Amino acid sequence: MAALLSTASLAFSAELNIYNWGEYINPEVLKKFEEETKIKVNLSTYSSNEEMLAKIQGGATGYDIVFPSVHMQDIMAKLDLLEKTDINQYEGFKNIDPQFLRAKSDPKGEYCLPYAFGTVGILYNRTVLGKDITGWHDLFETAKAKGVKFTLLDDMREVMAVGLILNGHPVNSTDPNDLQQAADTIIGIKPEVAAFTYDARPMVQSGDVAAAHFFVGGMVDVFGDPKNLGYVIPEEGATMYQEDICVLKTAPNKDNAIKFLQFYTRPEVAALNIAQQTNGTPNVPARQLTPENIKNSKEINPTDETMKRLQIFEDLGSGLRQLDRAWTKVKTAQ
Template identity: 85%
Template structure:
């Protein structure tokens, strides 16, 4: 009996050790440089398991649906506020960690976490137009220019399969704010997008290969498409529309249900290091809130007005907010856009 008890104790201890040596990361698809995770594993001996999602809503549904085992998530700012309301996030006190001094305070955008007690700013960027100038025969300056060009030449472009991003384009083109819940403004935005539909090849997140191949002239895209532009600057371009655009920002948050909280906080601390952030930015081609990291990024990224826009361009960028119950009417308008013939 004593031998059995010892064996059970040993098994429990081993299981505990195995749990302590893991970190379960739940992130957007391809939204982190694998080299960053590898470096974390090498330094800490903590095994990283990566799972991916394609939208904030998908991630939240999974967590609310009872999915357990995830430690870290990467919500957009408005989703962080929603998750905070739902009491899903762990207070990490990352703002008390020495490396937090590297963070530009203007990126503490979550209304629920103005001091950075819960989450760490991860990455940000604009949402604009990724285009094939060989197909278009020109550079484009914004949405109106793109639409006129594709109409004249009988070409097609793609829009993101994203309710708020697409309706934001319609709102911006009509001079409205992207967080508007005014029914008339939302209907006007929907009408604008529906008028584009004859020239829209698809609502998709997979626009980059389509634009690269010349299957479509352009795609509604995140600034991460700059990695493709750098690979073929002769044919490809990315522009923040002159009419204005959305910007995104994701933060690294630890779930209240995380089984490996200590390891999760170690990862947040690890990600305050400028050289780690610069390694990620070099592969992701997006912006960072980590000020010293910006100087460590490759020259092309550091000097890119698309990745690091000047103040005048920044003034034209808007970020999504949690709309609360009013989101339902946005959803209804989106259904109208998607089903319109």
């Protein structure tokens, strides 16, 4: 046994510490990286950009790689937390669609690698609702008429974005009047809201709630039960998200981290991840390697027309305080 343990430790003489959103990477991707490089991957997870930033700013120094959303990448760049990797000089970077170089702080991709994108829409149980829904107003009316409930994400920006969109305002508005209208809209539907939560998928699957404000990654459930479940990008508009792979300035294993970024530029690797994640990928050749149901899904790969209705969050700077005040009103309203 001692000999076996010694061999195992020798097999992984190097390490890489990844800090990612919960269940946001296919374990097979990490296994493939380990097998090819003999670098041991340690995965830790977080549930929000803010949680991740607080941990890093709080002095956590063991992490090598994080996966911030675009606006959080810009915030982290301002705070000088990210390492310049020059990943854009690597040959595999040619596979990345340039429209996904969205970070204002990194327009050329000198720091981070675009990882995945998707929409935030409505995952729903058509058996409970008795129909397919087209968007938020349709859900509100149907839920009220049927006496059923739905969940919203426990996420300030995403929930306030729903209120802003429904009032015709941009999701990055910090105008107090816009935010007041958005808050009033969300407070108005609270009687139909079962909870603010990220953990809604099992509740929708079981029919305990009729629908959930959720990420397109919920399509994995729709594929598993297409008779009962659906996902819709609301006709009124929606947010889209994009996460990038960034190396921290405090990373103890910078060389291994850059190896991972290079590894992830390979189409077959990105496709392997998307096959389990059901997100979109900025890696253009990878799209053709994904399973047919993902390749042909307009929910995962929105049309150009749908993309025009999507908005992405930006760093609001000091304006975030206005948003926080409105969110507090929403959460505390009875």
